[in-house]
Amino acid sequence: xxxxxxxxxxxxxxxxxxxxxxxxxxxxxxxxxxxxxxxxxxxxxxxxxxxxxxxxxxxxxxxxxxxxxxxxxxxxxxxxxxxxxxxxxxxxxxxxxxxxxxxxxxxxxxxxxxxxxxxxxxxxxxxxxxxxxxxxxxxxxxxxxxxxxxxxx
Numbered sequence: 001x002x003x004x005x006x007x008x009x010x011x012x013x014x015x016x017x018x019x020x021x022x023x024x025x026x027x028x029x030x031x032x033x034x035x036x037x038x039x040x041x042x043x044x045x046x047x048x049x050x051x052x053x054x055x056x057x058x059x060x061x062x063x064x065x066x067x068x069x070x071x072x073x074x075x076x077x078x079x080x081x082x083x084x085x086x087x088x089x090x091x092x093x094x095x096x097x098x099x100x101x102x103x104x105x106x107x108x109x110x111x112x113x114x115x116x117x118x119x120x121x122x123x124x125x126x127x128x129x130x131x132x133x134x135x136x137x138x139x140x141x142x143x144x145x146x147x148x149x150x151x152x153x
Contacts, residue, residue, distance in 0.1 A: 007095075014091040018100075021083045028076040032123055035069035039130050046137055052145035059137040066131045070124060077120045 042062040049055045092098035
């Protein structure tokens with residue numbers, strides 16, 4: 001009887017942890033939406049600002065936000081790997097079936113064959129493109145600001 005109770009407790013721990021992992025992933029998506037919206041607002045503000053200095057400052061703010069976004073994506077990816085590979089797979093060793101282990105093995109097989117587009121990599125690519133846009137804005141506005149200053153003399 002104790003063995004059955006022990007298996008039930010392990011299954012409950014597994015279920016609770018699995019649900020927590022899903023909520024964690026939902027928070028990651030909410031975080032990505034936040035950073036994307038902030039970047040869109042900053043880019044829109046840059047578009048409507050007429051002065052080089054203001055656009056330059058907004059470009060710096062946008063660059064910093066994008067760098068924080070990149071770091072956030074990395075952090076979430078690392079924590080999710082720990083939740084999958086370490087905790088859930090450990091709990092699965094005590095259960096008759098191991099669905100996350102099977103899913104992860106299939107995932108790694110698809111990744112090895114380059115048959116998989118990883119959403120985290122796409123997010124990083126988007127953050128990188130936005131950082132490049134901000135660098136372009138910074139260089140363009142710095143150039144135009146200095147050129148306008150030299151025309152005064």
